[in-house]
Amino acid sequence: MKIIKTISELRAYLGNFKRPAFVPTMGNLHAGHLALVRQAKPLGDVLVVSIFVNRLQFLPHEDFDTYPRTWQADCQALEQAGCDVVFAPSEQELYPEPQGFKVHPPAELADILEGHFRPGFFVGVSTVVMKLFACVQPRVAVFGQKDYQQLMVIKRMAQQFALPIEVLGGPTLRAEDGLALSSRNNYLSAPERAEAVHLSQALQHMAQALRDGVTDVAQLEQQAMAGLTARGWQPDYLVVRRRHDLQTPKAAELADLLTHQGLVVLAAARLGSTRLIDNLEV
Template sequence: MKIIHTIAELRTHLAAFKHPAFVPTMGNLHAGHLALVRQAKPLGDVVVVSIFVNRLQFLPHEDFDTYPRTWEADCQALDAAGCDVLFAPSEKELYPEPQAFTVQPPTDLANMLEGHFRPGFFGGVCTVVMKLFACVQPRVALFGKKDYQQLMVIQRMAQQFALPIEVIGGPTQRSDDGLALSSRNNYLSPAERVEAVQLSLALKAMAQALQAGATILPALEAVATEALEARGWKPDYLTVRQRSNLQTPSAAELPSLLTHSGLVLLAAARVGNTRLIDNLEI
C-alpha cells in the first residue's frame, strides 16, 4: 500500500490508472469501512482510500478536536484489506486557504433529519467530497448505507453535477447483537455499549408494526420514541420515510410502498453523551 499526503503526488501516481475506486473516510476505521474497501476491489483498477477529518462538517460544539485518530491501526487494517493507495492530506494541503467556495445541497433533502439537527452538516460533507473527487478523479465511489441520508445527498450531487462517478452504497455492517458499526461506538461505556443495541431493536419493532398493518405514522413514531426515552435515551428522531426521497409517506401510499420495499426507517438518538444513528430498509 502506498501512502500519499499531497494532491500533486496523488495525481501523478494515479495517472497510470483508468478506473480508480474510491472510499472516503475520516479514519478510526472499523469493519464497515474495510467491507467497503473489499467491495471496491473488483470495481476499479486501483483502490484509493482517503483519511481526512473534515472540520467543515462539525458544528462548533461537536467533537472535531476529540474525534478518534488511530493512524497506525488504520494503516495496518487498510493494507490487510487490499487498499492500494492511502491518501491522507493535511488540513493545510486540502484547504490551503479558507474554503470560500462551497457546495450547498438542496434544502428539501439536506435540511431534514440529520440536517435539521446538525445545521450545515451536509454542506460540509458535499464540499469535502467534491474536493476529494477532484483530487482522486474516481470512476466509482463507495459510501456506507448506515449514513443513509448522506449517501442520498452525495448520489444526488454527483448526478446533478454530471460527475463521471458512480456512487455506490455498501451494506451497513453490524456487531453480532445488531448494533450498527460506527467510529463513535468507541465513545460508549461498557454499560452504554450493552444498551446501544436498543436503537436497532426499536427500528425492528417499528418495521414489525408496519408489516402488521399500522398506518398512523405519528403514533407509531411516538411509541418508539417514548420507549427509548423510558430507557434514558434522548432521541432526535425515529421516523418512517420513503426510500426514494426521504419524504413522509401518506397512509394511502403505505401499502404499495410496503409491497415494493419502498420504505426506510431512520433513527438518531443519544445514549449517554454519544449520538448514534441507524436505519432499516423494508
C-alpha cells in the first residue's frame, strides 16, 4: 500500500491506471468504512482511499479539533482491506489559499434536515468532494448510505456537473443491537452506548407503522420525537421523506410509495453531547 500526501505525486502515480476507484473518508475508520473499501476494490484497477478531516464542513462550535484521528490504526486496517493508495493531504496541500470558490448545492436539497441544523455543512462537503474528485479523477466513488442526504447531494452534484464518475452507495453497517456504526459512537459513555440503540429502534417503529397503513405522517413524526425526548434525547428530527427528493410525502401518495419502495425515514438526535444520525429505507 502506497501513502501519498501531495496532489502532484498522486496524479503522477495514478497516471499509470485507467479506472481508479475511490473512497473518501475523514479517518477514524471502523468496520463500516472498511466495508466501503471492500465494495470499491473490484470496481477499479487501483483503489484510492483519502483520509482528510475537512474543516469546511464543521461549524464553529462543532468537534473539528477533537475529531478522533487514528492514523496508524487506519493505515493498518486499510492495508488489510486491500487499499492500494492512501491519499492523506495536509490542509495546506488541499487548501493552499482560502477556498473562495465553493460548491453550493440547491437549497431544496441541502438546506433541509442536516443542512437546516448544520448550516453550510453541504457546501463544505460538496466543495471538498469536488476537490478530491479533481485530485483522484476516479471512475467510481463509494459513499456510505448512513449519510443518506450526503450521498444524494454528491450523486446530484456529479450528475449536474457531468462528472465522469459513477457515485455508488454502500449499505449501513450496524452493531449486533442495531446501532449504525459511526466514528462518533466512540464519544458515547457505556450507559449512553446502551441507550443509543433506541434511535434505530425508533426508525424501525416508524417504518412498521407506515407498512401497517398509518397515513398521518406529521403525527407519526411527533410521536417518535416525543418518545426519544422522554428517554432523555434531544432529537433534531425524525421524519418520513420521499427517497428521490427528501420531501415530505402526501398522504395520497403513501400507498404507492410504499409499493414501489419510495420512502425513507431519517433521524438525527443528540444523546448527551454526542449527535447521532441514522436512516432506514421503507
